[in-house]
Amino acid sequence: MIIQTDSNITSDQQKKITQHLERIGYSWSTVTTQFRQYIIAVGNRPFDIRRVGQLSGVTDVHRVSDPYKLVSKKWKLDYSDINIGDDLVIGPDTFTMMAGPCSIESEAQIESTVDHLVKNNIPVMRGGVYKPRSSPYSFRGLGMDGLKLFAQYCRERGIKIITEVMMVEQVEEMHDYVDIFQVGARNSQNFNLLDVLGGVDKPVLLKRGMSMTIPELLQSAEYIFSNGNEKIILCERGIRTFENSYRNTMDINAIAILKERSHLPVIADPSHGVGIRKYVDKVAKSAVMAGADGVIMEVHEVPQQAFSDGQQTLDYVQAEQLYKQLRELYQLRESFDRA
Amino acid sequence: MIIQTDSNITSDQQKKITQHLERIGYSWSTVTTQFRQYIIAVGNRPFDIRRVGQLSGVTDVHRVSDPYKLVSKKWKLDYSDINIGDDLVIGPDTFTMMAGPCSIESEAQIESTVDHLVKNNIPVMRGGVYKPRSSPYSFRGLGMDGLKLFAQYCRERGIKIITEVMMVEQVEEMHDYVDIFQVGARNSQNFNLLDVLGGVDKPVLLKRGMSMTIPELLQSAEYIFSNGNEKIILCERGIRTFENSYRNTMDINAIAILKERSHLPVIADPSHGVGIRKYVDKVAKSAVMAGADGVIMEVHEVPQQAFSDGQQTLDYVQAEQLYKQLRELYQLRESFDRA
Amino acid sequence: MIIQTDSNITSDQQKKITQHLERIGYSWSTVTTQFRQYIIAVGNRPFDIRRVGQLSGVTDVHRVSDPYKLVSKKWKLDYSDINIGDDLVIGPDTFTMMAGPCSIESEAQIESTVDHLVKNNIPVMRGGVYKPRSSPYSFRGLGMDGLKLFAQYCRERGIKIITEVMMVEQVEEMHDYVDIFQVGARNSQNFNLLDVLGGVDKPVLLKRGMSMTIPELLQSAEYIFSNGNEKIILCERGIRTFENSYRNTMDINAIAILKERSHLPVIADPSHGVGIRKYVDKVAKSAVMAGADGVIMEVHEVPQQAFSDGQQTLDYVQAEQLYKQLRELYQLRESFDRA
Amino acid sequence: MIIQTDSNITSDQQKKITQHLERIGYSWSTVTTQFRQYIIAVGNRPFDIRRVGQLSGVTDVHRVSDPYKLVSKKWKLDYSDINIGDDLVIGPDTFTMMAGPCSIESEAQIESTVDHLVKNNIPVMRGGVYKPRSSPYSFRGLGMDGLKLFAQYCRERGIKIITEVMMVEQVEEMHDYVDIFQVGARNSQNFNLLDVLGGVDKPVLLKRGMSMTIPELLQSAEYIFSNGNEKIILCERGIRTFENSYRNTMDINAIAILKERSHLPVIADPSHGVGIRKYVDKVAKSAVMAGADGVIMEVHEVPQQAFSDGQQTLDYVQAEQLYKQLRELYQLRESFDRA
Missing domain, CATH: 3.30.70 (Alpha-Beta Plaits)
Known part of the structure; x- marks a missing residue:
């Protein structure tokens, strides 16, 4: 109740x-x-x-008998608007694109990406400075130095920042440089981290874990909400299945269902959702039609040289065409919804 | 080779x-x-x-080193057109919708469905007369009597028929009443059936098995092709995963990948792909954007009274709106492809 | 009811x-x-x-409210004894081993295998003459000629025969040469085949499908039983999961649960259950402790030269040690059950 | 290298x-x-x-070309002995049982459990004081107060303590009261936590994540090792699959494979591996035969009253019989290995 x-x-x-x-x-x-x-x-x-x-x-x-309560649409019938600041709102009446590299690599890379985003009117830049990597011998990110550079360039040009936080201790030091805290798939049931993010005054984008059910995702969101932070964005990024012709199985059904069960916005991550560059375009478009309130995508000037995730990253030319088409598609979806 | x-x-x-x-x-x-x-x-x-x-x-x-050969796009770069008869072609330049009940139940039901399809310009009616059911105590279809009625009404009104064949013995008796033989998910590796369907002169729609990988689906198609029948339509209908908030996980990625690896057309089945009526609409639209060459959907005058699969079946009003929107969406996709 | x-x-x-x-x-x-x-x-x-x-x-x-009825342990509290003939019984008080090659390849191979089985007191020989293969270009078995040879050698030496039947048409022609009909994983929901096997007077070993749930397996068994044949043996042979360090995930839990839910005997197939020769030994032993009533294993004189499944096939030396240890293990399990 | x-x-x-x-x-x-x-x-x-x-x-x-290096058996051919202190060694020549409640609940419960363990010569007590729970409204453990009580009773009676650590900040405060740090399935890719545990002088039991592949588990172990701590115990506790007749699918194959690929000991958790009390016995025995170096099991005086996981928890009577039988089984396995 x-x-x-x-x-x-x-x-x-x-x-x-x-x-x-x-x-x-x-x-x-x-x-x-x-x-x-x-x-x-x-x-x-x-x-x-x-x-x-x-x-x-x-x-x-x-009455809410689901295992999740506050994030449920059963009591809050209107979809939530998540205010990112400076008139940027993620919610039912907008379609928000976030793009950028998997990892922040250098000042030049940040500058180039920001130029690309400003040119294409993309309001949020993604980029990891703390990277969860399966192997301890892989590049693990530039850390706070990278984040400060990231923030410096974005603030100047009016671009919002989303970046992953991996542990409780990082929340405070990252706070002033971040506009949206991202919780990665591997931390989607790191309940202590969720508790602490429930106490911050900034939005949190919560990625679905690789083998997380839809009710479990909503319960993880409930952790954040019940600790005091209503600004939560859910993110579908593919699940782990038997199929290995691609990296993850984009769960398009989950997007539709999350929009039915929760009042929170849902963002799709087609880059991880399929994990192969040439299919990102189609998967992103599918996600729009499934009802996503936005997309987050990996983009790099030269994907082949990216420190991580290059194989699923779009170059600027591919990205620009996709931004346009996603906007057009969203317009059509809106017209369908009014029908 | x-x-x-x-x-x-x-x-x-x-x-x-x-x-x-x-x-x-x-x-x-x-x-x-x-x-x-x-x-x-x-x-x-x-x-x-x-x-x-x-x-x-x-x-x-x-050279084709894949486990599938003749169905591969590596040697046949142009997508195949599958001619169903009377100018109906499933292929790269068309978007084909198939609709109808899970099971053929009665003459009145056939008549009502045919009226609905003609009215909406839907060229193919689906409907099972032999039904694979997990339980031996469930309704297993009207058999050949049902099929003959089905054919009688459709032939009169110019509607093509797709229906499931479950065993080798049925192929011959069903042949004259069928326009497209459907192989169901549970028979997707019934190699003897595939062999025999390779010998018929009618198109075959091959559904992906519940836990079938993409290469395995293409190898099953290869059975049909290598036995002499090039008229094959692939069908993505959802896979079995850990998630149980819905019936199957629609594998939108697979649609995109099948179109890359094979020259055969790909049809999406959003009814089984999610298995819950209110999400069929969104999943169907997603499938269009993933590149599907058509959809096959369950439609019934009164879904609540359907003998089987009622919970995932659209009523006529829902279906009519969806047909229109899918056509509009396909037009937009075509314009994107020309960009 | x-x-x-x-x-x-x-x-x-x-x-x-x-x-x-x-x-x-x-x-x-x-x-x-x-x-x-x-x-x-x-x-x-x-x-x-x-x-x-x-x-x-x-x-x-x-009262039996499960989707399966006659195969349920809710009404038949005693485990079923399946009589194979000549005093061979598969059931609660025995542990039955079946071994042999994946495919019947030649007269010499049959002879060698029969010698090996007789020597080790293994009562049932496995060997496929109709092989379900993902690719149409793979070896598909010697067919009836192979089966007749197979039967000739086994009958002489008192070895029972288990072999896979793939289609309804084969049931009659195979009947006289077979002691146990095997239904493979890919045909586990080939309901027409199950119907027909319900009409024969010989035992049927029903393998679990790759993505078949436990209730679905029992419903497939119900098809056979409700068509008149009570002589059914269930077989756990591994399921398809995300893990790909091996071929299938042996579902040891399923063995324990099947023995609780059904009165039918359960045989484990460790060869397919893990799919890699050097682990078959451990997986077979695990299956005994999970409660399996027997095992079916792939054995070949020279596994590296086997026409199919060589990578998961034991040679005679490995097999002989395993037979002995499994027998010893079964004795210990029996003593535990009496405790 | x-x-x-x-x-x-x-x-x-x-x-x-x-x-x-x-x-x-x-x-x-x-x-x-x-x-x-x-x-x-x-x-x-x-x-x-x-x-x-x-x-x-x-x-x-x-040369080690695997993604994991130091935990690989390719360079360290002998299995590692993990010394827990006071002559307790987990490794190739021992079989170690750990038992206790899911959660530490009260002083009386600790006392009762310790008595039970001492009586049965079980050297390690498990019990959570920080509990990862899907719902924020569930009991989350007694925290440090519980741990201190836990330690007080165990130290007096010579029982070692294993308990879960959920976040970096807890490592230091828990350190003096813990003999083995447990990393739970949900934290199995919490790389910061793994890094920090690489710096402690106590053994770490690393549970496999719900959808973690075997190479990923070994890479997580590599985090701990490469940060300086060689005392690592791997734990198989079931994976998430499509089957939902039980809680998790115990991956018996993984136990065999981990013992082949790594020199680290492997402990099985049959309680989570199946998640239903009446099957824990059989699954535990299977794990022994797959090669596990020990088991960790949930035991409670009155499982029905346990704060968490009661449905998979054994009572003392069940546990006592199982301890004995597992020891007997291990003896048989040892005799097999010498054969």
Whole structure:
């Protein structure tokens, strides 16, 4: 059960609500986010929702029996707008593209990418400075030095930054240089990291783990939300299956289903979703039609020379054509939705 | 290696070619289809392709080291047009929709569906008369009586028929009433059935098995082709993965890759690909953008009363809107391809 | 619901039973096997089981809400003994080993294998004469000629024969030369074949399909049983997963679960279950401890020269040691079960 | 390439070695563990291994082209003994059992478990104080207070402690109370945590992630080793597949393969490997025969009242019988290995 409480609720009112919950056999926890206050109650006995709704200080109350609550569309019927700053909003009425290299490699590379993004009116640059790599002997990113350079160039040109955070300790030092914290597939159930990101005032893009079910993804999002941060963006990036003709199996179904089950925006990552350059174009377009609110893609001036993920990275020429076509496709989707 | 031979090749010429192949350590088999003659040679020693090309009676020769040969795009660069009859062609310059119930249930149901298809200009009706069912106690279809009724109504109104064949014995009796033989996911490696369908003069739509890799699907198609039937349509209908928020995982990547590896057309089955009615629309649209040459969908006047698969079946109103939007989407895709 | 009926039931008694079933909203079918008569009733309304039990002609009645009925352990608490002939029984009090080549290749090979089996007291020889192969260009078996040779040598020496049947047409011609019909993984949902095997008087070993769930396997067994053949042996041979360090993932859990859910014996196939020779030994031993009633293994005089599956085939020396150890292990398991 | 260097190597010698590596186009890093010094060189040009072997200060040199190096059995042919302290060694000549509750719940529970373990001569107690839970509303463990109690009781009675560490910050505070740090499946690619555990002087049990391939597991182990800690125990605990008749698919093949590819010991977790109490017994026994060097199992005085994982937890009576039988089985395996 989700109880929204009055922003001026007194501690006495709050106490009466929680005492009632305990009486009917529910455990509860309070959640205060940037925007609202909630009490989340968990239990399985039947109860009279009207009794709860009439308690003083209660604004609204909803039954949600799913394992996830606050991220569910069952209580919040309108899709959420995630405000990134400077009028950039990710949500139901926009289509947001994010592009950039897998890894931040050099100042020249950042500059070249920023030029490319500004030219094509792409508002967010991706680029890893902390890289999760299967092998300890692989390049693991430029770290904070890279991030500072990254931020310097992007801030000047009005480009927002998304980059991966891998551990709790990095959150604070990265905070001022980041516009969207990305949680990678391998950390999608790093619950301590999710807890801490629930306490920051910046949006979080949460990637689905390689073998994570849809309810598990939403429960990981619930960690962030229930720790106080409502600004969450879900990201489908392909799952691991028996098929090995490509890197991951883009789960187009999941995009459609996440949009039905949750009010949070969903971004598709076609680069990881298929993992082979020449198919990124088609997979990105498919994701738009499945209902994605945006895409995040790997782009590099010379993909063949990229430090990582080159085989799934588009060059500027390929990317430019794709940006245009995705915009056109989104327009058509919008016209379908109005039909 | 694929050797195309002259249609007037003499047995002497043929013998010299195969003797050469044996000399260089290759085993071979001859293939005669509706359209052409081939010799397929399998081996792994290096050889001089020019020597083979200069042999008398050889029209063309190609190295194909993939486990599939004749269905590969490596030797046949142009996409194949599959002629269904009466000007209906499935191939690179068309987008073909097939719709109808999971099972043929009654004369009234056939009539209603045919009306719906004619009204919406859908050229092919699907409908099972032999149904593969996990449980022996489930409805298994109306059999030949159903098929004859099915054919009677469709022939009158110019609608083509696609229906599943489950066993070798059925091929002959079904032949005259069918326009496209469908091989279901569970029979996708029923090699005897594939052999026999290689001998018929009608197109075959081959569904991907639930856990079939892309190369395995193409090898199953190779069975049909190498037995003499070039009229093959591949069908992606979702794979089995760990995710169980839906029925199957639509493998959008596979559509893109099949179009790259094979010259055969690819049809998407969004009904099975997700298995839940309200997502069929989005998944169908995704499949168009992934490059599908058409879709096959389950449609029923009253899906809730369907004998089978009701939960993934569209009603007529939903279907009509989807047909229109898919056509519009295909137009946009075509314009992208010309860009 | 499973109703066992009196072997002398009159048509009038039978009619009254089925009328009662219809009245309470159940569809029904009658099953007559080698051993007993049953009525299987399917429905979902609550009913009074005592009322059914008191009907004249009813011997016993059981609620079974699983999708499989007759193969379930819910009504038949004792494990089934499958009699292969000549005192060979596969079941709860025996451990049966079957061994032999993937494919029957030659008379000399049969002779050598039979010698090896006789020497080691292995009662059943495996060997394919019809081979399902992913590629149409691979060796597909010696067919009936091979089977006749196979039978000739085995009959002389008292060895039983298990071999794969791939299609309905083969059942009759193979019948007299076969002691156990094997249904391969790719035909595990070839329902027409299962129907026909339900009509033969010989045991059937049913392999689990590559992506078949446990309930689906049991439903496929139900096809055979409900068509009249109770002599069914289940076979776990590995499933398809994301892991590709080996051929298939031996599902040891499934062996334990099948023994809990069904009264049928379960045989393990460690050769396919891992697919790499040097691990077959360990996987076979694991399968014994998971509760398998026997094993079926690929053995060849010179595995490196086998026409198929050589990489997972044991040579005679390896096999002999394994037979002994498996027997010893089975003794220990028996002593555990008595504890 | 792995180069073992002399423990008294001079910086001059070291420099000459690394200069040689650079000249032949290899990148390198030095590794100093509790036991030895290594230089790991990564590259793909052919090189003369004798030239490297003759360099001053080089003790031994091995080609290892796998993505993992130091954990590979290609250079270290003898299995590693992992010393836990007080004569407890996990390795090739021992079979080690670890048991205890999923979560530490109370002082009484710890006491009861310790009594049970002492009585049965089980040397290691498991129990989580930091619990990774899919839902933020589930019990997440007693934290450091629980761990201190846990340690107090175990130290008194000579029982070693294994417990999960979830984040870098916990390593230091937990250090003095832990004998084996456990890395859970969800953190198996939390590379920062692995790095830090590479710097501690206690053994680490690394669980395989739910969809982690065998090479990926070994690369995660390589993180720990290459950061200086050779005391690593691998743990197979089931993978995620399409089958949902149980919780995870115990990958018995992986146990056999890990023992072939790595010199590190492998422990099986049958509780998570199947996830259903009544099958834990059979799965544990299978794991022994696959070659596991021990097992870790969930045991609770009253499993039905456990805070977490009760459905897969054994009670004391079940556990006691299993301990005995596993020991007996291990004896038989040992006798087989000597054969």
